[in-house]
Amino acid sequence: MIVLVTGTAGFIGFHVVNRLLKEGHQVIGIDSINTYYDVSLKQNRLHTAGIEPGDLQYGRHLKSKLNPLYTFVQLNLEDKAGLMQLFTTYKPEMVVHLAAQAGVRYSIENPDAYVSSNITGFMNILEACRYNQIKHLVFASSSSVYGLNGQEVFHTEQSVDHPISLYAATKKSNELMAHTYSHLFQIPVTGLRFFTVYGPWGRPDMALFLFTKAIFNKQAIDVYNNGEMYRDFTYIDDIVDGILKVAYNPPVPNPNWNAAQPESSSSSAPYKIYNIGNNKPVKLTDFIDAIESATGMKAERNLKPLQAGDVVSTYADVSDLATNLGYQPSYSVKQGIENFVAWYRNYYKI
Numbered sequence: 001m002i003v004l005v006t007g008t009a010g011f012i013g014f015h016v017v018n019r020l021l022k023e024g025h026q027v028i029g030i031d032s033i034n035t036y037y038d039v040s041l042k043q044n045r046l047h048t049a050g051i052e053p054g055d056l057q058y059g060r061h062l063k064s065k066l067n068p069l070y071t072f073v074q075l076n077l078e079d080k081a082g083l084m085q086l087f088t089t090y091k092p093e094m095v096v097h098l099a100a101q102a103g104v105r106y107s108i109e110n111p112d113a114y115v116s117s118n119i120t121g122f123m124n125i126l127e128a129c130r131y132n133q134i135k136h137l138v139f140a141s142s143s144s145v146y147g148l149n150g151q152e153v154f155h156t157e158q159s160v161d162h163p164i165s166l167y168a169a170t171k172k173s174n175e176l177m178a179h180t181y182s183h184l185f186q187i188p189v190t191g192l193r194f195f196t197v198y199g200p201w202g203r204p205d206m207a208l209f210l211f212t213k214a215i216f217n218k219q220a221i222d223v224y225n226n227g228e229m230y231r232d233f234t235y236i237d238d239i240v241d242g243i244l245k246v247a248y249n250p251p252v253p254n255p256n257w258n259a260a261q262p263e264s265s266s267s268s269a270p271y272k273i274y275n276i277g278n279n280k281p282v283k284l285t286d287f288i289d290a291i292e293s294a295t296g297m298k299a300e301r302n303l304k305p306l307q308a309g310d311v312v313s314t315y316a317d318v319s320d321l322a323t324n325l326g327y328q329p330s331y332s333v334k335q336g337i338e339n340f341v342a343w344y345r346n347y348y349k350i
Helices: 011-022 039-048 080-090 111-128 166-184 207-216 235-248 284-295 319-325 333-347
Strands: 002-006 026-031 061-063 070-074 094-097 135-140 189-194 219-224 271-276 299-303
Touching: 002 011, 002 039, 002 080, 002 235, 011 026, 011 039, 011 235, 026 080, 039 166, 080 111, 094 111, 094 235, 111 135, 111 166, 135 166, 166 189, 189 235, 207 219, 207 284, 207 333, 235 271, 235 319, 271 319, 284 333
Parallel strands: 002 026, 002 094, 026 070, 094 135, 135 189, 189 271, 219 299
Antiparallel strands: 061 070
């Protein structure tokens, strides 16, 4: 297929592109390459895919020097004309939309960036899909949409009406917008609520990267809520497996959907929402113990209260993804952290 992937200089997008190319698809990748975190990390991800940073220029179409099936374009999601032109030029059959302004805490400091990228940008993606006969749009939502949900395990049919960060609110907005377009224009759409993704080439604003960097630099790490936090840490290879299982299986209208008792994760439209996580939450202190084991060094822990916008626990029920599409995460946190630390040592020459 011809697949358009957004956010391909980012962590998840980079890995998804590599897998799609390995499976023989033609990939059109776009990314704004913004400065939210270290641009050189984004450029080096592109470099390993055959896109040379020195060739980057806004709007320029770059062919990979390693794989003729890969074309990359630096483009902002807010650039509707540029996005529409890209769809017209390459005629993608499927879209995997992973680009977004990420980060819960940063959304408190810079809310405008989230509205611009996550709302306006997503609207432009939907419009492009509407006018270009896209067979399937897969987009990134987030576990953060569960917000004040007090349930121990998060199910897709539970309420997500009380987000506690603007980032989460934009992700819920994406789900609502996607359903509207699926209903109006019969676009098959699947939203994936990601649960704390980690692994090689990961984001430097995420806990694993921050903790590993601090430990190697012999600096204290900030441990929020005194370490009494649980996250459904999910290794990147398991995430990519899930994304592709979903991508190859566009949703159809649910014949049993009842408007009088609406089930929120499906619809009379070709629309579906899945959780995608490891289904095994890990206590933050145990996660840090595993990093210490992988690095062979002890962490100095600076215990702090819970931060605004954070939730104490995330725990994904992925039973419908497992039942419908055979999703089965296989990486333990120990193995995943060891893989990340090995990559980190090699990347930073430690």
